[in-house]
Amino acid sequence: MLGLPRALLYYKYGLLWETFLKNLGIDIVTSPPTSKLIVEMGLDVAESEICMPVKIFYGHVKYLIEKQKVDAVFLPRMVAIEKPAYTCPKFLGLPDMIQAAFPEANIISETFNRKKGLRSYYQSYINLAEKLGAKKWHSIKALLKAEKISYEFSKKLHSGDSFSEAINKVKTKKKDSKIINHNRSNIRVGVAAHSYNIYDEYYSLNLLNKLKSMGATYITPDNVPHNIWAKYSNKLPKFLFWTYERELVGSAFYWIEKGMVDGIIYVMSFACGPDSIVQYVLEDEAKKFGIPMLTIVLDEHSAEAGLITRIEAFIDMLERKKR
Amino acid sequence: MRLTFPHMGNAYIFVGDLLRRLDVEFIVPPKTSTRTIELGVRYAPELACFPLKVTLGNFIEGIEAGADAGIMIGGVGPCRFGYYAETQRRILRQIGYDIPMYILEPPTAHPLKFYRVFKQLCPKKTLRHLWKELRISWKKAVFIEKIEAYALKVRCFEKDLGSTTKAKKRAISLLENAFSETEIEKAFEEGLGLLNQVEKEDRVAPKIGIVGEFFILLEPYVNFDIETILGEMGFYIERSVFLTDWINPGTKAPVTGHSKDEVLNAAAPYLSHFVGGDGRQTIGHSILFIKEGFEGIVHLLPFTCMPELIAKSILPKISYDFDIPFLYLVIDEQTGRAGIQTRIEAFADLVRQRHLKNILPKKDKINWTQKGKIQPVGVNIR
Numbered sequence: 242m243l244g245l246p247r248a249l250l251y252y253k254y255g256l257l258w259e260t261f262l263k264n265l266g267i268d269i270v271t272s273p274p275t276s277k278l279i280v281e282m283g284l285d286v287a288e289s290e291i292c293m294p295v296k297i298f299y300g301h302v303k304y305l306i307e308k309q310k311v312d313a314v315f316l317p318r319m320v321a322i323e324k325p326a327y328t329c330p331k332f333l334g335l336p337d338m339i340q341a342a343f344p345e346a347n348i349i350s351e352t353f354n355r356k357k358g359l360r361s362y363y364q365s366y367i368n369l370a371e372k373l374g375a376k377k378w379h380s381i382k383a384l385l386k387a388e389k390i391s392y393e394f395s396k397k398l399h400s401g402d403s404f405s406e407a408i409n410k411v412k413t414k415k416k417d418s419k420i421i422n423h424n425r426s427n428i429r430v431g432v433a434a435h436s437y438n439i440y441d442e443y444y445s446l447n448l449l450n451k452l453k454s455m456g457a458t459y460i461t462p463d464n465v466p467h468n469i470w471a472k473y474s475n476k477l478p479k480f481l482f483w484t485y486e487r488e489l490v491g492s493a494f495y496w497i498e499k500g501m502v503d504g505i506i507y508v509m510s511f512a513c514g515p516d517s518i519v520q521y522v523l524e525d526e527a528k529k530f531g532i533p534m535l536t537i538v539l540d541e542h543s544a545e546a547g548l549i550t551r552i553e554a555f556i557d558m559l560e561r562k563k564r
Numbered sequence: 565m566r567l568t569f570p571h572m573g574n575a576y577i578f579v580g581d582l583l584r585r586l587d588v589e590f591i592v593p594p595k596t597s598t599r600t601i602e603l604g605v606r607y608a609p610e611l612a613c614f615p616l617k618v619t620l621g622n623f624i625e626g627i628e629a630g631a632d633a634g635i636m637i638g639g640v641g642p643c644r645f646g647y648y649a650e651t652q653r654r655i656l657r658q659i660g661y662d663i664p665m666y667i668l669e670p671p672t673a674h675p676l677k678f679y680r681v682f683k684q685l686c687p688k689k690t691l692r693h694l695w696k697e698l699r700i701s702w703k704k705a706v707f708i709e710k711i712e713a714y715a716l717k718v719r720c721f722e723k724d725l726g727s728t729t730k731a732k733k734r735a736i737s738l739l740e741n742a743f744s745e746t747e748i749e750k751a752f753e754e755g756l757g758l759l760n761q762v763e764k765e766d767r768v769a770p771k772i773g774i775v776g777e778f779f780i781l782l783e784p785y786v787n788f789d790i791e792t793i794l795g796e797m798g799f800y801i802e803r804s805v806f807l808t809d810w811i812n813p814g815t816k817a818p819v820t821g822h823s824k825d826e827v828l829n830a831a832a833p834y835l836s837h838f839v840g841g842d843g844r845q846t847i848g849h850s851i852l853f854i855k856e857g858f859e860g861i862v863h864l865l866p867f868t869c870m871p872e873l874i875a876k877s878i879l880p881k882i883s884y885d886f887d888i889p890f891l892y893l894v895i896d897e898q899t900g901r902a903g904i905q906t907r908i909e910a911f912a913d914l915v916r917q918r919h920l921k922n923i924l925p926k927k928d929k930i931n932w933t934q935k936g937k938i939q940p941v942g943v944n945i946r
């Protein structure tokens with residue numbers, strides 16, 4: 242049985258990976274959503290100063306190995322998913338880091354580097370499937386299916402669905418039904434954050450739902466198509482060389498320019514390398530446009546009460562500003 | 565226009581020398597001090613890595629001293645360093661120093677951008693000039709670092725505490741003041757002579773390797789001059805990072821003498837992909853040190869440094885596999901000298917005790933009588 246850790250880039254490519262592997266006929270299991278136990282497991286094995294999302298990843302791997310007794314862990318090395326930029330250094334080293342912490346574990350990995358061309362990028366899928374004993378023809382078929390589903394998924398996202406809505410619709414093949422928003426405040430916020438910082442409900446203290454229950458509507462970088470955020474992020478005077486930060490900054494610029502948001506909430510992890518810089522850059526830019534920005538730094542000690550107060554105060558401020 | 569630039573160990577000598585040769589005016593900021601760090605910490609984003617803060621402090625002090633433009637190396641990622649200059653430019657503007665920042669992108673990745681900046685700085689010079697002057701400045705920089713590396717190796721044998729450091733300082737200032745190529749070569753020979761003249765004592769010196777992040781390794785002020793501390797405790801020291809090795813486009817590093825492939829191949833079983841910064845070099849050099857009979861390794865890294873945390877996630881496995889003790893020192897503005905000193909002492913004791921228990925075979929030990937073996941590598945570079 243092959244285990245997928247529900248952490249980090251799973252919140253980007255999980256659907257694609259699962260569909261691909263299932264269509265190859267592989268027996269897969271995904272670790273459950275992050276829990277207290279998983280976080281503790283992560284803190285136990287991971288290097289003590291590394292960013293929390295990576296620690297949580299360690300926890301999921303440990304959980305898969307110890308509790309779910311998987312035979313192998315699926316862990317692709319995502320170096321670059323677009324030509325001009327990298328992901329994050331941590332993703333470049335992750336398979337080796339996990340192997341060092343779990344020397345006995347069987348890790349199924351393959352390097353995905355879009356900088357080397359589209360062909361080699363897709364070849365990586367074929368190579369990966371080969372490691373799992375699949376024939377080339379078979380893996381191409383599985384890949385096409387996976388890409389199709391992931392395309393549908395992103396279309397749903399781009400049409401405005403939230404991450405969980407889109408996942409549900411694609412998985413259950415439900416028809417689109419426009420949900421009518423009954424908002425008391427009609428405050429719109431853009432949540433600029435890595436997907437694993439906001440979709441991991443335990444770690445993010447359920448931030449997105451909190452926003453919703455306060456009556457605000459939100460939009461995330463996932464709702465913005467690649468070509469748009471790429472174009473907008475290139476407005477920075479110096480090219481930003483991290484893809485997910487490009488996505489985040491590009492989306493924010495797009496929202497600001499199109500007047501789609503009243504404020505921006507930047508959610509980052511303590512000890513995150515890229516965000517420590519990009520948060521500053523975005524704040525600097527948002528100031529120029531007079532768009533308020535709230536920065537929330539998550540770590541293992543983040544407290545729910547403090548979070549609620551800060552978001553409420555921010556929303557109140559936006560409301561006052563709007564009136 | 566007067567340029568200023570960060571210190572980074574002896575890097576300022578190299579940059580200053582080159583700018584002087586190209587007739588560009590510049591101001592070297594005051595040496596990195598507590599004040600530099602305070603300034604940097606006050607204005608930089610709180611969670612940015614430590615080197616960004618220190619170098620920001622350098623810029624501020626440079627501007628205070630009269631500079632009205634900055635020059636800094638750029639980069640193409642994936643480590644934060646590539647975005648330092650841009651971030652610092654924004655910070656400086658926020659605090660009222662709206663100065664132009666000239667960012668030198670690596671010429672291999674962005675030849676045009678590099679050329680444009682060069683032309684802005686020295687409109688009257690051609691690339692041929694640059695090349696000619698660069699070659700000489702480069703030689704000076706390599707020699708300075710060879711002196712440094714040599715001092716690390718021989719300090720442990722000095723009879724009078726501090727005499728090596730004194731000789732090294734004299735040697736470096738000789739080189740600093742040499743201008744023509746022949747003068748530089750002569751200064752180097754003289755400098756080596758100064759170090760050789762330091763009175764030595766025969767003693768057994770266990771070897772300790774120092775690995776880690778570029779800036780922390782190069783800047784003695786922020787690493788508490790750990791190499792000198794360990795050297796004076798009687799350890800033979802080598803370190804993995806030198807400025808000229810780092811910039812050097814060729815395969816063989818002029819100072820450590822290791823080829824790039826050698827280092828990367830050594831790292832491969834533990835870290836097979838590059839991770840930005842010096843992450844893979846840290847792993848590779850650790851393995852090489854261990855294979856060369858080093859008995860302890862010190863890993864220096866800034867708090868939250870991405871490539872080094874990746875390395876630090878893997879080094880415990882290496883320490884376990886080869887049974888070699890590692891000392892990890894995470895450094896930022898809150899690191900106190902006292903704490904570091906105690907940890908260094910404890911580590912030094914450990915290494916010495918293991919050494920005395922004769923864990924290593926005799927042939928891997930060195931002492932001053934075998935001094936023929938200790939050489940600044942590749943003395944004759946072209």
Ligand code: SF4
Pocket residue numbers: 292293294295329330331332435510512513514515516870
């Ligand atoms: S982007 Fe930040 S939070 Fe994500 S893995 Fe890298 S350092 Fe950690």
Ligand code: SF4
Pocket residue numbers: 514613614615643644645646777778779841842866868869870871872
């Ligand atoms: S190597 Fe580490 S300290 Fe240096 S810029 Fe990169 S992340 Fe920051």
